[in-house]
Amino acid sequence: MDYIRTSEALLEEMRSHSGEWDWLRRHIMPHTQADADQNEHPGSTIRRLHSTVACDSLHILAGAHIMYITPTGQQWFSLKSGKEGNEKRLRYDNWFARATEITHKELAKSNFYTVIHQCFIDRCLTGTGCVFCSKLPDGTLNFKHIPTGTYALAEGRDDIVDTVVRLIKLTPHQAVEQFGSEKLPRRILDAWDDEKRRYTEKHQYLHLVIPRSGAAFGHDLVNPLKMKWASIYMAWDADKTVIKESGYNEFPFLVTRFLKFGESPYGYSPGMNVKEEIKATLKLERVMDVLGEVAAFPRLLTMADQVGEIDMRAGGRTVVKPQAAGMNMPREWATSGRYDIGKDRIQDKEEKIRQAFYVPMLQVISSVDRQMTATEVNAREGEKVLAFSPSMSLFISDCNTLINRIFSMLFRMGKYPTEDMPDELVVRDQGGTEDFEIKIPAVSYNGKISQAIERAQRNGGDYYIQNALAYTQATGDPSMIEIVDMRKYGRFLYESTGAPTDCLRKEKELEALDQQRAAAAQQQAQLEAMQGTAKAGRDIAAAQK
Structure with a gap:
């Protein structure tokens, strides 16, 4: 090439x-x-x-x-x-x-x-x-x-x-x-x-x-x-x-x-x-x-014989002849203008x-003359x-x-x-x-452009969740809230704040928590089942007496 x-x-x-x-x-x-x-x-x-x-x-x-x-x-x-x-x-x-x-x-x-x-x-x-x-x-x-x-x-x-x-x-x-x-x-x-x-x-x-x-x-x-x-x-x-x-x-x-x-x-x-x-x-x-x-510093119009005789100093005095005074000389010239x-x-x-x-x-927003x-x-x-x-x-x-x-x-x-x-x-x-x-x-x-978009997404998500919770509380039907993966939504909210990611749990840790929670729920269910069986046995014994 x-x-x-x-x-x-x-x-x-x-x-x-x-x-x-x-x-x-x-x-x-x-x-x-x-x-x-x-x-x-x-x-x-x-x-x-x-x-x-x-x-x-x-x-x-x-x-x-x-x-x-x-x-x-x-x-x-x-x-x-x-x-x-x-x-x-x-x-x-x-x-x-x-x-x-x-x-x-x-x-x-x-x-x-x-x-x-x-x-x-x-x-x-x-x-x-x-x-x-x-x-x-x-x-x-x-x-x-x-x-x-x-x-x-x-x-x-x-x-x-x-x-x-x-x-x-x-x-x-x-x-x-x-x-x-x-x-x-x-x-x-x-x-x-x-x-x-x-x-x-x-x-x-x-x-x-x-x-x-x-x-x-x-x-x-x-x-x-x-x-x-x-x-x-x-x-x-x-x-x-x-x-x-x-x-x-x-x-x-x-x-x-x-x-x-x-x-x-x-x-x-x-x-x-x-x-x-x-x-x-x-x-x-x-x-x-x-x-x-x-x-x-205005322009001056003077007579020919007045050259060098005009005193432009502050408080200065200029002596003019009668002929010049009659013609209003010296005077300002060509000084008009619309500034x-x-x-x-x-x-x-x-x-x-x-x-x-x-x-x-x-x-900047601070230029507004009232508190917002x-x-x-x-x-x-x-x-x-x-x-x-x-x-x-x-x-x-x-x-x-x-x-x-x-x-x-x-x-x-x-x-x-x-x-x-x-x-x-x-x-x-x-x-x-x-x-x-x-x-x-x-x-x-x-950046702030993307943050403005994310802010609109957060506002939309918050609006939906509020309505879904209100519906669930009023009817007892959780179907509206169930369609939202709250863990994913929580991660989105956390990351959009710019908080340090070191504080976030890893996916393996979350899976371990889910397993612990499932095991605890299973143990609780077994305990409740055993307690129910024992209570049923006591009730039968009491009825036989």
Whole structure:
């Protein structure tokens, strides 16, 4: 396969979108020092290049991603068995619950939550966010944010991204440490030999991750050159030579799109809908700044012979000739303007910008000027989550790839318990070799969006049970309550609270309790039968007397 031509084609297609991304960065969240310097000088010709309202709205939306989807310190996803309606699934629930806790602890130990916030900012700013997932030498998970504009994408089946080309810059010291010196071009090795250039000069490299045709079966012992995804590193600005070829068992990138339209693999940003409002707001603010300066320091119309004679100081005195006084000179000139109309227009356009970034839906409930009951809080929260969920639904399908990558890495490192491990997770080679592949478990998300759905399920379950109990008490007929497996319902309620799974009894312990309860009930029945027999004997003896 011609990796160079493939990479060039993907990068060329990516650059067709870079103009839009650069515009969004420049006008919403500038990153360059030049933009920052211009903002330091409000009296310059261009007073501001970016919209502060759009920037604030962007951060609110990115923060909502953390709050509603990946809340720090909470179990925002759960690993589940993929076997539905199987008795073994109940036995393995505790294993999956324990594996879920281990996965979240490993994420908390890593830099995940710092990097995912950067990814969310890119997702909301340019429409596409990207994170690379790997591990450190000590086994700690490691994540790296890949900025938009430095990578190109391609999709496979079902519109799922399976190919990434990213450009990276490394010093000669970093390159030798990562790739060794055997295959590095002479140009880079010369820089590495120079102590002044070894740690400062940077060269561009390209990393291509692409599905490998003819990959070998296996997950742990397979040759890296036969893994499912090929990993190709090239010295891009030095002869475009391949310096390292390896592979991945899983796709190592999280690529998430805010919205997706058409056939492009890149996402659509909410800021694209309000480009005209952002430009108009910036223009109006410049006009309003001029109007404010003119109001504070009005323009003056003077006679030619009054040049240099007007005292503009506070309390200053200017002596005018009778001719100038008769013509009302000096006087203010061209200072009229409707500041209120300009302010109203800015507020209208800023409100459209906030709406594009979902800010009205994400306003905190505490802004309400009255005390609300718990029921009202839940209702208001539910409305907000349901209104916000359509823009977040795409993240769930995108994130499955990342969860699969994390689970597989932790599985290979032996982080999960081996006792009672579900047999559904390992697929053995039918040819009799020691190779195996990991079958990824099902994933359910427990962020506030999913919690709102679960809350509706709990409310529905509670409503039914209350009515079933009332019916049973009134009629003595238990048929309505018997159709509910109270143990399953109790487990659902317990897990939905986020309580620690270590406190849950294992399925074997529950079976032992059932056996003890059945044995106790049998003994009680036998005792009652013996007591009944004895009483009947006494009654017969008494009757005979």
